[in-house]
Amino acid sequence: MGASGGVASKMDSSFDASPWPRVCDKFKHEFGQDAYKTWLGQLGYNGVDSGTVELTAPTKFVRDWINRHYAPRLKDFFLAEDPRIKSLSIRLAIKRAGVDARAAEPAPATPIEVDASTGADESAALDPKYTFDSFVVGKSNELAYAAAKRIAETDDVTFNPLFLHGGVGLGKTHLMHAIAWEVKRQNPTKRVVYISAEKFMFEFIAALRFKDTHAFKQKFRAVDLLMVDDVQFIANKESTQEEFFHTFNALVDNRCQVVITADRSPTDLEGIQERIISRLGWGLVADIHPTDYELRLGILQSKAEQSDDVIVPAEVLEFLARRITSNVRELEGALNRVMAYATLVGRPITMEMTRDVLQDLIRANDRKLTIDEIQRAVADYFNLRLAEMLSERRARNIARPRQVAMYLSKQLTSRSLPEIGRRFGGRDHTTVMHAVRKIEDLRRDDSQLDDDISRLTRLLEG
Numbered sequence: 257m258g259a260s261g262g263v264a265s266k267m268d269s270s271f272d273a274s275p276w277p278r279v280c281d282k283f284k285h286e287f288g289q290d291a292y293k294t295w296l297g298q299l300g301y302n303g304v305d306s307g308t309v310e311l312t313a314p315t316k317f318v319r320d321w322i323n324r325h326y327a328p329r330l331k332d333f334f335l336a337e338d339p340r341i342k343s344l345s346i347r348l349a350i351k352r353a354g355v356d357a358r359a360a361e362p363a364p365a366t367p368i369e370v371d372a373s374t375g376a377d378e379s380a381a382l383d384p385k386y387t388f389d390s391f392v393v394g395k396s397n398e399l400a401y402a403a404a405k406r407i408a409e410t411d412d413v414t415f416n417p418l419f420l421h422g423g424v425g426l427g428k429t430h431l432m433h434a435i436a437w438e439v440k441r442q443n444p445t446k447r448v449v450y451i452s453a454e455k456f457m458f459e460f461i462a463a464l465r466f467k468d469t470h471a472f473k474q475k476f477r478a479v480d481l482l483m484v485d486d487v488q489f490i491a492n493k494e495s496t497q498e499e500f501f502h503t504f505n506a507l508v509d510n511r512c513q514v515v516i517t518a519d520r521s522p523t524d525l526e527g528i529q530e531r532i533i534s535r536l537g538w539g540l541v542a543d544i545h546p547t548d549y550e551l552r553l554g555i556l557q558s559k560a561e562q563s564d565d566v567i568v569p570a571e572v573l574e575f576l577a578r579r580i581t582s583n584v585r586e587l588e589g590a591l592n593r594v595m596a597y598a599t600l601v602g603r604p605i606t607m608e609m610t611r612d613v614l615q616d617l618i619r620a621n622d623r624k625l626t627i628d629e630i631q632r633a634v635a636d637y638f639n640l641r642l643a644e645m646l647s648e649r650r651a652r653n654i655a656r657p658r659q660v661a662m663y664l665s666k667q668l669t670s671r672s673l674p675e676i677g678r679r680f681g682g683r684d685h686t687t688v689m690h691a692v693r694k695i696e697d698l699r700r701d702d703s704q705l706d707d708d709i710s711r712l713t714r715l716l717e718g
């Protein structure tokens with residue numbers, strides 16, 4: 257780990273003995289070795305500059321996570337070493353001019369020929385980004401993921417076929433490519449064919465036309481693993497179905513693995529012959545459910561991390577995960593749009609920019625929340641009566657929830673600051689603005705409050 261050697265640069269000459277090793281020890285003691293390895297151990301220590309501890313993180317994700325979960329304790333640890341410490345600053349590790357910081361990492365594998373003997377250009381159809389490593393697992397897709405991994409990693413055919421189904425953009429194609437990459441990595445001599453049902457049909461039709469069906473049959477029957485994507489496509493295509501069925505039977509009888517995907521379950525496939533449907537259901541049928549908030553956030557974090565040159569603030573990722581619920585493809589598209597925009601205009605990503613750039617998408621995914629609902633939910637959550645929360649009282653246990661409610665009203669509705677002020681007992685818009693800023697600041701340092709707000713947001717947005 258190059259950057260984390262703890263080599264203190266001479267930012268503050270009074271620091272002869274670096275406090276870093278002792279801070280690391282304290283961290284290990286309090287949070288454990290695993291947490292140390294995952295988080296603090298990733299940081300580089302650059303010394304102290306006029307009261308600010310300068311640290312660097314390899315990725316935005318690590319930096320944000322530490323800021324949110326460990327920053328206050330870290331500061332305590334440093335303070336114990338030196339009472340002059342005022343704050344911590346974690347920056348992203350800077351790339352050296354012209355040298356990509358990631359250059360030391362292995363380059364992505366070049367596309368592996370699916371199999372030269374199939375003669376086709378299937379390898380071109382395999383996306384090197386679609387691997388098991390880049391697939392984020394959550395409750396909604398864990399069965400599909402486990403089944404796909406199993407097929408990629410073992411030789412025995414335990415379920416045949418594997419039938420994956422789920423709505424558009426939920427990762428079916430990604431999993432198929434991941435299987436292909438993994439099988440070829442472990443066993444380069446295996447013949448793997450990945451093909452969309454659509455292409456299967458076109459090739460079949462071409463074979464019929466050129467009276468070359470023999471070669472066609474050979475090509476698909478001489479494989480160890482056949483994957484056919486989006487079989488719903490051959491609904492009502494009688495002769496293609498017929499050929500598909502024969503190929504399928506021949507492979508299964510030979511104990512060759514077959515993987516199929518569709519946008520619906522076998523029993524819901526219309527326009528496909530009964531005998532095919534029943535045979536498709538013989539193996540393992542795994543469905544991929546729509547994503548939940550945690551999975552969407554996980555996917556966004558992993559995608560954001562892959563980009564070196566744009567920093568996506570955590571609140572923007574959370575916002576997207578909350579608002580773009582349709583499917584993963586749209587979620588990725590939204591993130592890409594914001595990142596592309598920021599790069600183009602050369603400004604850092606902010607919430608405001610995100611809302612601007614994604615106006616149309618957000619509106620399409622919108623569920624109208626009212627300030628009233630937000631106030632009730634927040635009062636409930638903090639065990640206050642609504643009237644109490646909206647009152648003039650300044651006691652912290654009442655004022656803080658009030659600020660949270662104002663903050664959420666700004667975040668989750670399109671109401672203006674004056675409007676929000678009015679709904680909070682006729683307060684001025686500057687009061688609302690102050691509340692929003694205050695909560696934004698607190699979220700960074702106070703992980704309890706941060707959790708409360710995330711939980712409330714989820715409650716409100718369902």
Ligand code: ADP
Nearest residue numbers: 390391392424425426427428429430555584585
């Ligand atoms: P489908 O074939 O089900 O329509 P795809 O496999 O094409 O969906 O997925 C759409 C996009 O979403 C792809 O870019 C894919 O990488 C991404 N994606 C879907 N699910 C996940 C996941 N669990 N983790 C990471 N990326 C995902």
Ligand code: MG
Nearest residue numbers: 428429430485
């Ligand atoms: Mg697909």
